[in-house]
Amino acid sequence: MPLLERLAIGIDIGGTRVKAGVVDLDGNVVDRTGRDTPTTSPTEVEDTIADVVRELRGRHTVAGVGIGAAGFVDLTRSTVLFSPHLAWRHEPLRDAVYRRIGLSVVVENDANAAAWAEFRFGAAQREDDLVCITLGTGIGGAIMLDGLLFRGRHGMAGEFGHMQVVPGGHACECGNVGCWEQYASGNALVREALALVEAGSPLVEPLLARVGGDPAAITGLLVSQAARAGDPASVALLRQVGDWLGVGMAGLAAAFDNGVFVVGGGVSDAGELLLGPAREAFRRSLTGRGFRSEARIVRAHLGNDAGMVGAADLARSRRSRSRSSRRQSRTQRRAWVGDGASVSMLGHRRVE
Ligand SMILES: [Zn+2]
Structure with a gap:
């Protein structure tokens, strides 16, 4: 080359x-x-x-x-x-x-x-059907089917952080209530930690000590770090978020029957403290459980890069090329075939 x-x-x-x-x-x-x-x-x-x-x-x-x-x-x-x-x-x-x-x-x-990077070089190599979930303050998502990015008809597929999982649940900045990312994200960790503070729970004292007693300084990343250091309240918070993560993934598996879920983003630094509960909830919630192959749930490999x-x-x-651009490419090819002049001018051009 x-x-x-x-x-x-x-x-x-x-x-x-x-x-x-x-x-x-x-x-x-x-x-x-x-x-x-x-x-x-x-x-x-x-x-x-x-x-x-x-x-x-x-x-x-x-x-x-x-x-x-x-x-x-x-x-x-x-x-x-x-x-x-x-x-x-x-x-x-x-x-x-x-x-x-x-x-x-x-x-x-x-x-x-x-x-695409995880598919080509990271955690999802040799998997043509995958769903990526990035857990930051909210949920970022992407879908690949048959080895192609699935962008949707309008380029907006993969916004599954805004699927409703709790009718009448927490308000979301998107304008709806009960969105998945209100329950499975860094923001959810913070909200639940603050609820413990508000309730005066002694369980949250070690976490508060990490931020000098200032609840406003609690972040999702901090809870993940505290959990890894063995703080029981933080471990419990991650279990709660992991549980919701698994429930949502079971819904996605029902829709896509993907082979793997790749979980990345800052909250995924908690590793098995998050993914263990997620796998349990996934198995518990999966449609056709016991009668189907289950998707693997793995951590992203490539991190911030x-x-x-x-x-x-x-x-x-x-x-x-995505499925959508392939469809577009077919449409354009048909258009060119209908117009001899265009074929000779454009027939060699790649439609990416
Ligand atoms: Zn939302």
């Missing part, structure tokens, strides 16, 4: 940092850089992306650039329809970056990019 196709740049745009890396064919990050994320304007973020690309291209020859961004990305993987952390509303990100760098660019939802590595590989990979 020519050198040009061996390396690609992956960029992960977070609310606070733009992380960029040069990624090789085996998913190794061979060089990396980063900048603070400018929050003021889309143009400044695009300038920052161009800046990190220029820096890395100064040291490497690369085939293309993949960008992973939190938010809804349209089916052509060119436009960010909405991003919760950035000022992007119908932002034509792909073309804006292409104009600045003159290299091929793909844009992908960050959870999809991370799922997953989005960057996946975005880079998507920029390079010919297998990166």
Whole structure:
């Protein structure tokens, strides 16, 4: 393979940092850089992306650039329809970056990019049907079926953190109540820890001692760390969240019959303290239990680099087409066949 196709740049745009890396064919990050994320304007973020690309291209020859961004990305993987952390509303990100760098660019939802990385290089290798669940403050999700990312008709599939699991339950920032991420996430750990504080429970004293007695400083990550250090209240909180995690996964298994669930994000640092209860609840809740093969539930392997590595590989990979773009490709092929001039002009063009 020519050198040009061996390396690609992956960029992960977070609310606070733009992380960029040069990624090789085996998913190794061979060089990396980063900048603070400018929050003021889309143009400044695009300038920052161009800046990190220029820096890395100064040291490497690369085939293309993949960008992973939190938010809804349209089916052509060119436009960010909405991003919760950035000022992007119908932002034509792909073309804006292409104009600045003159290299091929793909844009992908960050959870999809991370799922692709786990599929290619991480916890879900040799599994064509997988569901990725990222447990941070909320739940991020991605689905792969038959070895292809499933983006849905409008590019918004995988938002299963907002499936209702408790009618009349806790209010969610999405506007509904009882969403899964209100029960299985870092925010759920914090809310339940604060409920113990509020109730004056002595059980929560060791956890409070870790934050100097300030309940406002309790985070999901802190509860995970305390649980790993053996704090009984934190272990119980993780069991509760793991239980809800398993219940939700059983629902997803009923829908997708996937072979594996890959669980990542900060809360997954708790490892078996979270996944053990999740597996128990999953088995207890699974449709057809006892008469079917069960999906494996495993931790993500690639950690914080997953989005960057996946975005880079998507920029390079010919297998990166989603079901939706394959459908689009068929539609376009039909259109071209109906128009002889278009066939000769466009027939050789890849539809990614
Ligand atoms: Zn919700």
